[in-house]
Each structure stands twice: as structure tokens, then as C-alpha cells.
Amino acid sequence: MRASRRIGPLSRYLLPLIAILAIGCAEPEDGRVHLRYMAWGNVQQLNLEQRLVDEFNKRNHDVEVKLFKVPANSYKNKMIVMFASRTSPDVVRVDHYDFPQLSERNYFRDLEPFISRDAEFKKSDYFPLAIEECLVDGRMQGLNVLFGGGIMFYNKKLIRDAGLEDPYALWNRGEWTYDKALEYSVKLTKFDSTGRPIQFGINMPPMPFYLAVIQAFGGRLLNPALDKCLLDSPGAIAGMQWIADLRWKHKCCPTPAQGANAAFNFETGKLAMEFNYVGMTARYNELITKFDWDICPMPNGPKGDSFFVKGNQLVMYRETKHPEEAWRFMKFMTGPIAEDILYIQERRQAPTRIELGQSEGFLHPKKPPFNMESVAMTIRRGKTLPIGPRWPEVMATLTPELDNLFAGRETDASVAMRRATAAVNKTLREEPGL
Amino acid sequence: MIPITRPIKRKAIKPGVAGFLFTTPWLLGFLIFTAGPMLTSLYLSFTKYDLSTMKWIGTTNYQRLFTEDPLFWKSLQVTIAYAILTVPLGIAASLALALLLNQKVRGQRFFRTVFYLPSIVPAVASSLLWMWIFNSDYGILNWALGLFGWSGIEWLADEKYTLYAFAAMSLWGAGGGRMVIFLAGLQGISETYYEAARIDGASPWQQFRSVTIPLLSPVIFFNLILGVIGAFQVFTQAYIMTGGGPNNATLFYALNLFRNAFEYFKLGKASAMAWVLFVILLIITAIQFWGSKRWVHYEGEAK
Numbered sequence: 054m055r056a057s058r059r060i061g062p063l064s065r066y067l068l069p070l071i072a073i074l075a076i077g078c079a080e081p082e083d084g085r086v087h088l089r090y091m092a093w094g095n096v097q098q099l100n101l102e103q104r105l106v107d108e109f110n111k112r113n114h115d116v117e118v119k120l121f122k123v124p125a126n127s128y129k130n131k132m133i134v135m136f137a138s139r140t141s142p143d144v145v146r147v148d149h150y151d152f153p154q155l156s157e158r159n160y161f162r163d164l165e166p167f168i169s170r171d172a173e174f175k176k177s178d179y180f181p182l183a184i185e186e187c188l189v190d191g192r193m194q195g196l197n198v199l200f201g202g203g204i205m206f207y208n209k210k211l212i213r214d215a216g217l218e219d220p221y222a223l224w225n226r227g228e229w230t231y232d233k234a235l236e237y238s239v240k241l242t243k244f245d246s247t248g249r250p251i252q253f254g255i256n257m258p259p260m261p262f263y264l265a266v267i268q269a270f271g272g273r274l275l276n277p278a279l280d281k282c283l284l285d286s287p288g289a290i291a292g293m294q295w296i297a298d299l300r301w302k303h304k305c306c307p308t309p310a311q312g313a314n315a316a317f318n319f320e321t322g323k324l325a326m327e328f329n330y331v332g333m334t335a336r337y338n339e340l341i342t343k344f345d346w347d348i349c350p351m352p353n354g355p356k357g358d359s360f361f362v363k364g365n366q367l368v369m370y371r372e373t374k375h376p377e378e379a380w381r382f383m384k385f386m387t388g389p390i391a392e393d394i395l396y397i398q399e400r401r402q403a404p405t406r407i408e409l410g411q412s413e414g415f416l417h418p419k420k421p422p423f424n425m426e427s428v429a430m431t432i433r434r435g436k437t438l439p440i441g442p443r444w445p446e447v448m449a450t451l452t453p454e455l456d457n458l459f460a461g462r463e464t465d466a467s468v469a470m471r472r473a474t475a476a477v478n479k480t481l482r483e484e485p486g487l
Numbered sequence: 488m489i490p491i492t493r494p495i496k497r498k499a500i501k502p503g504v505a506g507f508l509f510t511t512p513w514l515l516g517f518l519i520f521t522a523g524p525m526l527t528s529l530y531l532s533f534t535k536y537d538l539s540t541m542k543w544i545g546t547t548n549y550q551r552l553f554t555e556d557p558l559f560w561k562s563l564q565v566t567i568a569y570a571i572l573t574v575p576l577g578i579a580a581s582l583a584l585a586l587l588l589n590q591k592v593r594g595q596r597f598f599r600t601v602f603y604l605p606s607i608v609p610a611v612a613s614s615l616l617w618m619w620i621f622n623s624d625y626g627i628l629n630w631a632l633g634l635f636g637w638s639g640i641e642w643l644a645d646e647k648y649t650l651y652a653f654a655a656m657s658l659w660g661a662g663g664g665r666m667v668i669f670l671a672g673l674q675g676i677s678e679t680y681y682e683a684a685r686i687d688g689a690s691p692w693q694q695f696r697s698v699t700i701p702l703l704s705p706v707i708f709f710n711l712i713l714g715v716i717g718a719f720q721v722f723t724q725a726y727i728m729t730g731g732g733p734n735n736a737t738l739f740y741a742l743n744l745f746r747n748a749f750e751y752f753k754l755g756k757a758s759a760m761a762w763v764l765f766v767i768l769l770i771i772t773a774i775q776f777w778g779s780k781r782w783v784h785y786e787g788e789a790k
Contacts, residue, residue: 129749129750130749133538133749133752136538137538154752157539158537158538158539158752159539308624309641309644310622310623310624310625310641310644311624316625443751445746445750445751446750446751449746449750449751452730452732453732453734453735456732456733456734457733457734460641460644460645462733462734484535485537486535486536486537486540486751486752486753486755487535487544487547487548487551487753487755487756
């Protein structure tokens with residue numbers, strides 16, 4: 054009696070509160086397995102993710118997946134904190150830029166045991182490059198989604214009005230080169246009577262497109278072991294000089310200020326050609342109504358093509374309590390139903406499955422872009438990017454040096470690239486994590 | 488037989504214990520969420536910790552910061568330059584604004600609200616707004632400067648100007664908060680001091696210099712301390728607007744620390760940076776307190 058009186062306030066207020074918290078934190082007991090899936094994206098992408106999750110839940114009555122949305126700008130921080138604090142969702146979409154860095158910390162579950170005992174899953178169903186991106190020491194640690202490569206969008210009306218031939222036709226004849234792209238860019242740039250630009254020929258190739266440009270000139274960012282910068286090679290310098298000259302010598306590409314606030318985005322109709330991913334298709338089909346447009350591969354350079362690939366990886370959190378169900382969900386997200394929705398119906402990127410990548414629906418769509426063979430070539434023949442565990446450090450070191458070149462403070466690419474190479478090599482020589 | 492019931496003796500709680508009990512929630516919060524992480528980060532600063540492995544390395548992180556890391560010095564230099572630029576300017580501007588808003592004019596409350604509004608705009612939203620204003624081709628700032636014959640200044644792309652751009656932005660964002668504190672301070676100054684000064688023939692400038700400034704000095708001191716600490720913690724604007732560029736011209740200390748921790752996973756180094764910042768702020772604040780004896784006057788204080 055006395056004891057109960059003593060814990061009176063405790064039992065009256067604190068215990069119910071603890072009980073409510075405990076109930077709130079526990080999995081609901083409805084006989085189903087509850088999974089969390091973390092992803093980011095714009096509104097359209099997240100709606101699509103939700104649609105895929107709903108499709109999975111509809112087909113799997115014993116599992117319920119909940120989409121955990123995180124804004125893009127805080128995604129990496131959230132992901133790291135959740136992995137490190139062992140509160141991560143069961144399945145996480147990871148940008149390939151972060152994949153090697155995080156996999157090095159053992160946050161992901163090795164998928165090989167699941168693959169080896171799953172008769173439905175065959176690596177041979179997927180494009181080899183889509184598999185290659187997910188390998189860590191030869192073992193699969195993720196499944197590729199939103200996979201694709203760099204291509205060029207072009208405004209057919211502006212090109213026709215300027216009396217120029219369709220770039221895709223040039224590509225098919227093997228004449229779509231960086232020299233030709235420069236010639237087009239200059240011819241397609243227009244200024245008003247006061248000298249203000251009203252139309253630009255091309256956009257500045259962003260990261261990682263500039264790596265594809267230097268690839269075509271025979272250069273590379275890093276050696277295959279990813280421990281030495283190669284930007285001071287003649288090929289890399291020539292590629293970077295071509296890019297810088299677009300803006301500062303030929304003035305056929307907007308400066309950062311001119312291009313700010315989306316003034317010369319492709320959808321405005323004031324930009325003739327654009328380096329971008331085919332994933333922009335959905336947006337362009339929604340926004341562009343006043344001109345016709347299409348895509349072609351990035352130009353060929355003196356030392357080869359500019360094909361490259363990059364995707365995101367779906368990974369399974371190492372300590373998930375429901376690995377089998379998580380695997381089932383991951384398999385669904387890269388399976389024929391989800392890929393059909395993502396890449397044939399909604400055209401977010403390119404399929405990872407060979408059958409879909411060669412399908413009529415993907416190669417011959419009813420809406421632009423029509424030259425989908427450009428994408429198919431990219432995912433067949435592209436190169437993976439030199440992204441390793443120290444990618445963020447490499448980029449943070451490289452960016453100020455590239456800024457100098459791309460912002461016109463340094464006009465000679467050889468000077469900028471020598472400095473960049475020295476800086477990146479210094480970073481790479483430092484002990485990781487120190 | 489009626490049972491004898493003894494009255495329950497309630498033990499009186501000593502006032503000290505009661506006080507302690509009342510502060511327990513705060514104390515627990517402080518120990519768990521502030522002191523705990525601080526001590527952990529102090530320990531981490533002597534380790535090499537990359538989220539997967541942790542190794543005790545003594546003072547290596549500190550040694551490397553001071554002797555081998557040019558970006559540490561660069562970020563410190565950028566931050567100190569920013570603090571030197573913005574703290575006096577910010578205090579002067581918000582004091583001037585408070586003096587204006589302390590005048591008895593029509594619409595006084597409206598103006599006070601309008602000038603306070605920027606300080607409640609989220610930093611991310613104001614950063615995006617200022618990116619428009621600073622746009623060298625289409626921004627309103629360059630348009631206005633163009634009327635006087637100046638044009639084409641790349642506020643956020645040219646390293647000569649970026650720090651000035653950030654300073655201008657800080658006046659807009661932080662000015663409102665400081666202004667309210669100054670306003671409260673101004674209203675706490677009794678009118679009798681001004682009356683006495685006027686009777687003695689003091690001009691408005693003399694009244695300001697000899698009455699307002701001395702009586703407002705504790706408030707100025709308060710704003711100075713907070714302003715310096717705030718200037719050393721600038722992060723969001725640089726993260727959103729320039730990412731530390733161009734050429735690391737806006738690589739503020741907090742941004743550099745964040746990158747080391749959450750982009751490069753150098754948590755030991757980042758912890759060491761945090762402690763260096765703590766010590767720097769501690770020294771600056773101590774110097775300010777020491778110097779304040781010469782110029783800060785508290786009412787009723789015997790000197």
C-alpha cells in the first residue's frame with residue numbers, strides 16, 4: 054500500500070508515457086513484416102517511388118514497405134547518421150558518388166548469398182556495366198537503379214532554322230565530333246543589338262560530363278587504381294581547354310551569371326544543345342510544348358567516344374532484421390514490372406535489364422526523344438566513372454582549380470590542370486581519414 | 488476497537504534539494520546532449536576516426552592542422568576577415584536603425600515590424616533571395632550600381648567581392664535581432680538623463696556620445712560577444728550560395744569543419760577543429776571581457 058502510494062505519480066504519468074513510447078516504437082503486430090525504404094528526388098521522382106512501393110505492397114501481402122523520403126540536400130548527412138547510429142532503413146538508395154565511400158565502412162550487406170540461392174535472379178539479365186558499378190572487391194553490394202549515361206539534347210527547331218543538319222544524322226555518318234559541336238554552338242549563339250545574349254549554342258558540361266569530354270580527347274581524371282591524378286596529360290588538357298573556350302573564347306555557352314536562375318535552360322528554347330542525362334525526358338515532355346527536340350550521343354573526340362555510365366545503388370542495410378524481405382523488395386525494384394514503369398512508361402533513366410533495354414517500347418517510343426539508340430549505345434559501350442572511396446575529397450580539391458578555369462580567372466588549361474593535378478595528388482597521398 | 492492511526496510525517500525537502508530537483512531536467516539535458524557530446528568530441532580529437540575504425544593518435548590531428556593543412560588556415564583567415572568586417576558594421580548599422588526606430592514618428596510599429604522581418608526569414612530562403620540580388624547580369628544590385636556607371640561585378644563568382652557580398656547579406660539577416668535588443672536598451676534609458684543634458688546645453692550628438700553610448704554600453708557589449716560568436720559559426724549561406732568557392736574564398740571555418748566530418752569522414756580532425764574553434768572563441772571572449780572594464784558602464788556601478 055505504502056509502496057504503491059510512493060510510486061503513485063510515477064505510475065500515473067511516467068509509466069503510461071513509457072508505454073505509449075514503447076508502442077509507438079514497436080513494429081505493428083499485423084502479421085506482416087515492415088520494411089523502410091529511403092530515397093530522395095524531386096516531387097515527380099518521389100511520387101514514382103511511392104507508386105513502385107504501392108505496387109510491391111499490392112503483390113506482397115506479407116510485407117509492407119514504407120517510403121522514407123529525405124530532401125536531397127540533406128540526404129547524405131541523414132544517411133550517414135542513420136548508418137552510424139544503426140537506425141538505418143532496411144533498403145536505401147545511394148548515389149554512386151557515395152557508394153564506394155560508404156561500402157568501405159561496411160554498412161551494406163553482401164548480396165552474393167541472396168543471388169546464389171535465388172533462381173529468379175540472374176546477373177546475365179543485366180547490362181554488364183550496371184553490374185560493374187555495384188561490385189566491391191568483385192562482390193555485389195547493391196543493385197543498380199536510375200542507371201544511364203550522358204547524352205546530348207538538341208532543339209531541332211533552332212538547328213533547322215539555322216540551316217544546320219540534324220546532329221543525330223551526323224552521328225550516324227561518324228561526323229558528330231567536338232569540332233562540329235563547336236561549329237554548331239557558335240552558329241547557334243545569338244546576341245541582341247545591345248550585345249546581350251538571347252540564345253546560346255551549348256551549355257557548359259557539368260560534372261561528370263566534363264570527364265567524358267576529356268575521355269574523348271584521350272585524357273582521364275585518375276589512374277585505374279584511383280590513387281593518381283592524370284589531369285596534366287595532353288588529352289585532359291586539350292579536353293578542358295575545349296570546354297573553357299566554349300565560354301570565354303567563343304562565348305557560345307552561358308557564364309555562371311548568364312545561366313543563373315534557369316535563364317538559358319533547355320526547356321526555355323534559348324539553348325540549342327545541352328549535355329544532360331536521358332532522365333530529363335519526363336520533365337522536358339511536360340514542359341516543352343513550343344519546339345521539337347531530340348537526343349544524340351555526346352560527340353566523338355580525336356581519341357574516341359564520350360560514352361560513360363552512372364547510376365544509383367539500392368543497398369540492403371547490413372543489420373536489417375528482415376534480409377529476405379528486403380532482398381525481395383530490391384529484386385522487385387530492379388525487376389521487369391518496376392523497370393517497365395520507371396524506364397518505359399515514365400522514362401526516368403535507362404533500364405538495367407538487357408531485355409527491356411532492347412525492347413520496342415524503350416527503343417521506339419511514341420513521344421520524344423526518339424533517337425533512343427543513343428542511350429542504348431551509351432549503356433552498352435560506356436565507361437564507369439573513376440569513383441572511389443575518396444571521391445568527395447578529390448572533388449573538393451579539384452573544384453576550386455576547375456573553378457578558376459571555368460570562371461575565366463585562368464585561361465590556359467595546362468596551367469590550371471597542372472595545379473589541379475598537384476593538388477589532387479597531394480590529397481591522395483595523405484592517409485585516408487586523417 | 489478503533490485502530491489508532493498515526494499521522495504520516497512528511498519529511499520537509501530542503502530548499503537546495505528542491506532547487507536541484509527542479510533543475511534536474513535541464514541538468515540531464517545538458518549532460519546528455521551538450522556535455523556528453525563535447526567530451527566525446529574532445530576524445531575523438533585525439534583519434535583517427537573515419538566511422539569504421541578508431542585509433543588513438545595523440546595530438547597528431549592538432550599538429551597536422553597547424554602545420555600541414557593550408558585549408559585550415561585559409562578557412563580561419565576567411566572567417567576572421569568576415570568577423571572583422573561584419574561585427575562592427577553590423578553593430579553600427581543595427582544601432583543606427585534602433586535609434587531611428589526609437590523616434591516617435593507615425594507608423595513606428597509598422598517600421599519596427601518591417602525591419603525585424605528579415606531576421607525571421609530562414610537562412611536557406613534568404614540565401615536563394617540574395618543569389619538573385621547578387622546575380623551579375625540580372626541582379627537588382629548590379630542594376631542599381633549600373634545607374635552610377637558601375638557594372639558587371641561578379642559578386643559571388645569573383646573572389647575579390649564574395650566576402651563583401653556575404654557581409655552585406657549578414658547586415659540584412661542579423662540586423663533585425665540586434666536592432667530589437669538595442670531598441671530595448673534605448674527604451675531603458677531614462678528621459679531624465681537627456682533632460683539634464685539638454686539643460687546643460689548638450690547638442691544631440693553630445694547627448695548621443697555622453698548619455699546614450701555609456702548607458703547602452705552593456706547592450707553593445709552583449710551584441711559584440713554574440714556577434715563575434717555568430718560570425719565564427721557562419722555556415723548555411725556559404726553552403727547554399729557558393730559551396731565555399733570561388734577558389735575557397737568563402738570557405739568559412741564551420742563549412743570546412745562540416746566537410747571534414749560529413750563528406751570526408753575525418754571525424755577526428757573535425758573534432759580537433761571544433762576544439763580549436765572553441766579555444767579561439769574562449770580567448771576572444773575573455774579578451775572582450777577584460778577590455779570591457781574600460782568602456783562598459785553598468786548603472787549603479789561604483790568605479
